[in-house]
Amino acid sequence: MTESKHVITMLVDNQPGVLARVVGLFSGRGFNIESLCVAETTSPEVSRITLVTTADPLVMEQIIKQLRKLINVIKVRDMDKSKAVQREMALICVRTKPEHRAEVLRIVDIFRGKIVDTGSEHYIIEVTGDEGKLTAIINLLKPIGIKKIARTGTVALFREPK
Amino acid sequence: MENTEKTLTGAQILMTVLQEEGVDTIFGFPGGAVIDIYDELDRTPIRHILTRHEQAAVHAADGYARASGKVGVCLVTSGPGATNTVTGIASAYMDSIPLVVVTGQVPTSLIGNDAFQEVDIVGITRPCTKHNYLVKRTDDLSKVLKEAFHIARSGRPGPVLVDIPKDVAKGKAVYSRMDATQMKSYNPTYHPNMRQLEKVISLIQEAKRPMIFAGGGVILSKASAELTAFARKTQMPVTTSLMGMGAFPGTDSLCLGMLGMHGTYRANMATSACDLLIGVGVRFDDRVTGKTDAFASQAKIVHIDIDPTSIRKNVLVTLPLVGDCKITLQELNRMIERIDFGNIAEQRRDWLSQIAQWKETGALDYDQTTIIKPQYVVETLYRLTQGKAIITTEVGQNQMWAAQYYHFDEPDHFITSGGLGVMGFGLPAAIGAQIAQPEHLVVDIAGDGSIQMNIQEMATIRQYGLPVKIVILNNRYLGMVRQWQELFYDKRYSCTDMESAPDFVKLAEAYGALGLKATTPEEVESVLREGLAAPGAAIMDFWVDRQECVYPMVPAGAPITEMLLV
Numbered sequence A: 001m002t003e004s005k006h007v008i009t010m011l012v013d014n015q016p017g018v019l020a021r022v023v024g025l026f027s028g029r030g031f032n033i034e035s036l037c038v039a040e041t042t043s044p045e046v047s048r049i050t051l052v053t054t055a056d057p058l059v060m061e062q063i064i065k066q067l068r069k070l071i072n073v074i075k076v077r078d079m080d081k082s083k084a085v086q087r088e089m090a091l092i093c094v095r096t097k098p099e100h101r102a103e104v105l106r107i108v109d110i111f112r113g114k115i116v117d118t119g120s121e122h123y124i125i126e127v128t129g130d131e132g133k134l135t136a137i138i139n140l141l142k143p144i145g146i147k148k149i150a151r152t153g154t155v156a157l158f159r160e161p162k
Numbered sequence B: 001m002e003n004t005e006k007t008l009t010g011a012q013i014l015m016t017v018l019q020e021e022g023v024d025t026i027f028g029f030p031g032g033a034v035i036d037i038y039d040e041l042d043r044t045p046i047r048h049i050l051t052r053h054e055q056a057a058v059h060a061a062d063g064y065a066r067a068s069g070k071v072g073v074c075l076v077t078s079g080p081g082a083t084n085t086v087t088g089i090a091s092a093y094m095d096s097i098p099l100v101v102v103t104g105q106v107p108t109s110l111i112g113n114d115a116f117q118e119v120d121i122v123g124i125t126r127p128c129t130k131h132n133y134l135v136k137r138t139d140d141l142s143k144v145l146k147e148a149f150h151i152a153r154s155g156r157p158g159p160v161l162v163d164i165p166k167d168v169a170k171g172k173a174v175y176s177r178m179d180a181t182q183m184k185s186y187n188p189t190y191h192p193n194m195r196q197l198e199k200v201i202s203l204i205q206e207a208k209r210p211m212i213f214a215g216g217g218v219i220l221s222k223a224s225a226e227l228t229a230f231a232r233k234t235q236m237p238v239t240t241s242l243m244g245m246g247a248f249p250g251t252d253s254l255c256l257g258m259l260g261m262h263g264t265y266r267a268n269m270a271t272s273a274c275d276l277l278i279g280v281g282v283r284f285d286d287r288v289t290g291k292t293d294a295f296a297s298q299a300k301i302v303h304i305d306i307d308p309t310s311i312r313k314n315v316l317v318t319l320p321l322v323g324d325c326k327i328t329l330q331e332l333n334r335m336i337e338r339i340d341f342g343n344i345a346e347q348r349r350d351w352l353s354q355i356a357q358w359k360e361t362g363a364l365d366y367d368q369t370t371i372i373k374p375q376y377v378v379e380t381l382y383r384l385t386q387g388k389a390i391i392t393t394e395v396g397q398n399q400m401w402a403a404q405y406y407h408f409d410e411p412d413h414f415i416t417s418g419g420l421g422v423m424g425f426g427l428p429a430a431i432g433a434q435i436a437q438p439e440h441l442v443v444d445i446a447g448d449g450s451i452q453m454n455i456q457e458m459a460t461i462r463q464y465g466l467p468v469k470i471v472i473l474n475n476r477y478l479g480m481v482r483q484w485q486e487l488f489y490d491k492r493y494s495c496t497d498m499e500s501a502p503d504f505v506k507l508a509e510a511y512g513a514l515g516l517k518a519t520t521p522e523e524v525e526s527v528l529r530e531g532l533a534a535p536g537a538a539i540m541d542f543w544v545d546r547q548e549c550v551y552p553m554v555p556a557g558a559p560i561t562e563m564l565l566v
Helices: A018-028 A057-069 A098-110 A131-141 B010-020 B032-041 B054-068 B086-094 B121-128 B138-153 B166-170 B194-206 B216-220 B224-234 B265-273 B325-337 B349-361 B374-385 B397-405 B426-436 B455-463 B479-488 B504-510 B521-533
Strands: A004-013 A035-040 A046-055 A073-079 A084-095 A114-118 A122-129 A146-151 A155-158 B006-009 B025-029 B047-050 B072-076 B099-105 B131-134 B159-165 B172-175 B210-214 B238-240 B255-258 B276-280 B300-305 B319-322 B390-393 B442-447 B469-474 B514-518 B538-543
Touching (some): A004 A018, A004 A057, A004 A084, A004 A155, A018 A046, A018 A073, A018 B121, A046 A057, A057 A073, A073 A155, A098 A114, A098 A122, A131 A146, B006 B010, B025 B054, B025 B426, B032 B072, B032 B099, B032 B159, B032 B166, B047 B455, B054 B072, B054 B086, B054 B099, B054 B455, B086 B099, B086 B121, B099 B138, B099 B166, B121 B159, B131 B138, B138 B166, B138 B172, B159 B166, B194 B319, B210 B224, B216 B224, B216 B325, B224 B325, B238 B265, B265 B349, B276 B325, B300 B325, B374 B442, B374 B469, B390 B397, B397 B469, B426 B442, B469 B521, B504 B514, B504 B538
Parallel strands (some): B025 B047, B025 B072, B099 B159, B210 B238, B210 B276, B300 B319, B390 B442, B442 B469, B469 B538, B514 B538
Antiparallel strands (some): A004 A046, A004 A073, A035 A046, A084 A122, A084 A146, A084 A155, A114 A122, B006 B172
């Protein structure tokens, strides 16, 4: 069976140890986590976890069922890409010699990014988009010289009916 | 203790909730972090069984839960007391046994400081409990305990651990009785989907060679009567998993015995030939299926289970049915009442006569020689107890021979560590079962290896005057591993020879029990008679054929039709 990428979104009790239950489930049962995002929702009692995994359909079915079985997990959904908005943010610190500055600015502009920190030898760029967009800008900046990078991992929400 | 609010200590709240939940017996072992709780316990009518090891306390609570149908409760201290419970908890988790395990913890101010006897037991037991809690405020304690009991006994049952720091037990909180527990994220599905049920009926009507595979879930949901009615009405033969022994009467002509690695010839052959397999309260464990691709390959599979994760985990199914076994079988029985199956005996004639033929060609058998055969011991025990005893087992050959040669007509009479396979389970489980059923005959069928893993519990048996009977099938080997070495590892018996076993007769006497030994087949019956008739506990040590293997045997990972038969 073919594996494919899935974005799983879940609402969980905002309590200590809940993330450990979710992550422990994945490691203990041999499922993989590619990225993971956790934050409070508008209700302080509930957090949203967004998780990206690659699995075949049977394993995916188990992942969803096993997550639902956890007592602190309130709701779980496997996000269909076409029905959800997915975004990731990256902070990219680029080495900027004077001769590269104009090109970096151009790239940032094309990707609708922002320069959020500057120095004599670096820019820190903030850029948001889906995974493909982030991969594209990273590939363009690589030859110029990426010093450091921090990515948030995917967050996602289902689109509301139009 | 009525609805009036009152201020209580954490320890008092624990005792109050235990009594509200109908707990009259707990198993445990005191220590520094739970002194306050034990002090309070002493002032209640709750009976405390002091085991000699915390692991045994959990196994005893497990045996107690199975023999009583109640939630088993344990109380142990922090650190090593807590870590010693882990094996017992993991076993109960695999076998879906409802337990509430209360562990002491260092005071909240010391948590995380590597304090004396501190361990993160909630972290350690996260993957082997149904749920667990660290209670940080006395105010939260009553709600947590109520939830713990609710979670342990509802849905697919399982162990719940509640970790109570010493200051939480000593601290005070306003307590008011709550009866209902509402949890927004925990709602087991009891009622099956009716449309799915109708499909089961048509699958039964279409099938030529249907059969039922019943497991521990039938026993847990107390659905044996419903299952028996269902099978008899539809004339479907029934095989069981190890955990399902007794879910369907073992002496019924429709009973095929156990399925899987050491299953009966007829059960394995029938499963491979059937065209409809209805799994009820099973999880298609690898010891049952063997090679999954070849498992029931001609059959449409219907899978009834309350736990959705059990379905389509190990085998693909035609029809999943999430629901409680009892309710589902009741619905099915109601539906088949209205159906005219015609002459069902006639329709099943070929199928059942094929099975009868398999029964004849592949009957369980062993050679009777001048050495005691372990199967003969179990068979004789079965005959002398008329199949009425509660049998606990250790793990290994003793467990398989018990399952093969003792036939269970009633549920809750076979108590074994099925999923985790814990050596040392049988003796403490027998303690729990005996306490739950004081008038009942309780026998631990043991091996000489596993009995030594919790032999200290003979002292518990002595302290409480329990008439537990222990049958040791003594081959001076770790027999099941030795058997694998004989069959699959060129007879290299690496580290399985247990030649220097203790003198079990003297050991029994040291613990104030009757010790008996048999070395020839002629002595077997008289030793059993004497041991069973004795008023108190007895160890019966049977020196059996060292080389005897459990057959049939399906090599791990092979199709279940590829059985080694003696």
